[in-house]
Amino acid sequence: xxxxxxxxxxxxxxxxxxxxxxxxxxxxxxxxxxxxxxxxxxxxxxxxxxxxxxxxxxxxxxxxxxxxxxxxxxxxxxxxxxxxxxxxxxxxxxxxxxxxxxxxxxxxxxxxxxxxxxxxxxxxxxxxxxxxxxxxxxxxxxxxxxxxxxxxxxxxxxxxxxxxxxxxxxxxxxxxxxxxxxxxxxxxxxxxxxxxxxxxxxxxxxxxxxxxxxxxxxxxxxxxxxxxxxxxxxxxxxxxxxxxxxxxxxxxxxxxxx
Amino acid sequence: xxxxxxxxxxxxxxxxxxxxxxxxxxxxxxxxxxxxxxxxxxxxxxxxxxxxxxxxxxxxxxxxx
Numbered sequence: 062x063x064x065x066x067x068x069x070x071x072x073x074x075x076x077x078x079x080x081x082x083x084x085x086x087x088x089x090x091x092x093x094x095x096x097x098x099x100x101x102x103x104x105x106x107x108x109x110x111x112x113x114x115x116x117x118x119x120x121x122x123x124x125x126x127x128x129x130x131x132x133x134x135x136x137x138x139x140x141x142x143x144x145x146x147x148x149x150x151x152x153x154x155x156x157x158x159x160x161x162x163x164x165x166x167x168x169x170x171x172x173x174x175x176x177x178x179x180x181x182x183x184x185x186x187x188x189x190x191x192x193x194x195x196x197x198x199x200x201x202x203x204x205x206x207x208x209x210x211x212x213x214x215x216x217x218x219x220x221x222x223x224x225x226x227x228x229x230x231x232x233x234x235x236x237x238x239x240x241x242x243x244x245x246x247x248x249x250x251x252x253x254x255x256x257x258x259x260x261x262x263x264x265x266x267x268x269x270x271x272x273x274x275x276x277x278x279x280x281x282x283x284x285x286x287x288x289x290x291x292x293x294x295x296x297x298x299x300x301x302x303x304x305x306x307x308x309x310x311x312x313x314x315x316x317x318x319x
Numbered sequence: 320x321x322x323x324x325x326x327x328x329x330x331x332x333x334x335x336x337x338x339x340x341x342x343x344x345x346x347x348x349x350x351x352x353x354x355x356x357x358x359x360x361x362x363x364x365x366x367x368x369x370x371x372x373x374x375x376x377x378x379x380x381x382x383x384x
Contacts, residue, residue, distance in 0.1 A: 078384030088382075103383025104351070106325040106376065109344035114379025118349055121380065131383045139356070146358040147351035147378055218384070246384075268384030 064241040064263050066210055067156070067188040069127070071264065073098045075254070075288045076129065076243065077281065078268025085120050087277050092124050095281035099127045101158055101266065104148055129190060131158040136171070138178045145182055157182060158212070158245075158266075160192045168218045168246075172199040176206055183207030192245055195229035197236055204240065211237070212245035212266065215257065219269045221249025224256055234261045251280075251287030258291025259299065320371040337364040340377070350379045 065071075076099045082088040092100060102121060107114045121128060130148035135141040138161065145157045161178055163171025170192055176199065179189050183206055191203050195213045203211060213233060216222035224230055225247065234242060244257040245266040254265045265288060274280035321328055324343065333339045336352065336359060352359045353376040359367050369375065 078382075080382040080384045082382075101383050103381045104378045105381035107345070107348065107350050107379035108325075109348070109377075112348060112379075114350070114381055115348055117382060118380040133383055143353055143356065143358050146360075147353065150358075150360060151349055151351045151378070151380060 064239065066190075066241055066264075071098050072096075073285065073288075074258070074264040074292060075281075075285045076101065076245075076264055076266040077271060078266070079117075079121070080268055081272035082277055085117070088272075089120060089124060090278040091271055091281035092126060094278045095271075095285040097126060097281070097285070099129055100124070101129045101131050101268070102152065103131050103133050104144060104151060127156075128152050128154060129156050129158050130154065131192075132160045134162070135160060136162050138174045138181070141174070141178045142181050145178075145187060146185075149187065155186055155188045156190065157187050158190045158192060170194060170214075172196060172202075175199070176202045179203055179206040179208055190243070195226050195233045197233060200233060200237060200240075204237070210241040210243065212243040214246040215244045215253060215265075216247025218246040220247050221270055222247050223249055223253035227256075227260075230257070230262070231260055251283045254284050255287040255291035255294070258288055259294050261295050264288075320369070322369055322372070323374045325375075325377060331369070334368045334370075335365060336367040336369055336375075339369055339375070340364070343377075345377060348379065350377050352377055 073096050077097045078101045130152050132141040132144040135144055141161045161171045161174040163169055175191055179191050182189050189208045190210045190212050191208050192212050200211055216225040241263045243264045243266050244262050248254055248267045249270050257265050271277050271281045331339050331342055333342050355374050
């Protein structure tokens with residue numbers, strides 16, 4: 062089954078954030094070494110004198126990747142919708158990673174505001190990638206609002222804790238087999254990414270785990286390999302675990318020696 | 320007149336948003352604008368007049384996760 066991202070099929074299922082790298086050159090090296098096709102970007106106030114945003118945009122353009130702008134830091138529906146409108150104009154894409162933050166400690170999404178903002182944006186032609194939780198009811202509402210992709214968190218943003226609710230993520234996958242699902246946020250190690258892909262998720266999105274690694278470019282490649290391995294494992298239909306041992310070496314024909 | 324640009328007070332001569340942006344030094348820059356919290360699309364800048372005390376947000380691409 063092909064579950065695409067609003068008509069776009071990705072060869073590389075690792076989506077990478079662009080923040081917190083030691084330097085722009087290291088960000089570029091990480092994107093290139095991992096063969097990343099989609100990066101997340103954001104919007105901030107621009108000083109006419111410094112023009113930092115213009116230099117960043119030149120770097121991203123040179124990488125030749127697709128961008129997924131976010132509404133990071135937005136706490137209200139109005140803020141998120143206005144930010145999305147500005148992002149569409151600046152980046153020239155209908156894609157938007159929709160974040161409506163509800164709690165400052167955990168950066169947990171405000172699911173009520175998220176659904177409301179998603180309804181407004183999809184009506185206006187946006188292709189919304191909502192940053193959500195594994196909540197099944199919220200997922201259903203987001204799909205009703207017109208979202209074709211869902212991005213549940215693995216753990217709080219930047220925590221590196223991995224898949225905090227393995228059962229919930231598995232349940233979400235089982236409930237919505239036709240929907241493209243991306244584990245977004247909270248992954249710390251490549252094994253977390255592999256686990257998400259083994260569950261049948263279509264991609265993972267991460268930032269801090271690569272940007273804050275001692276060698277970001279090497280870690281980006283490690284994540285890319287883990288994502289490939291996890292996807293291949295899912296497609297290969299893994300065995301079911303069992304409680305009791307089962308000998309892998311055939312016992313028939315074994316010599317009787319004692 | 321005085322406007323609030325990205326949270327700081329600024330004196331500007333022009334009234335039209337596109338001319339205010341030029342006056343402030345944003346010509347040619349890839350930016351989006353909002354006036355008093357509402358998005359103003361690029362084609363609408365020429366028809367948008369700023370008034371004394373208006374809050375103008377000028378934003379540009381930035382690293383994000």
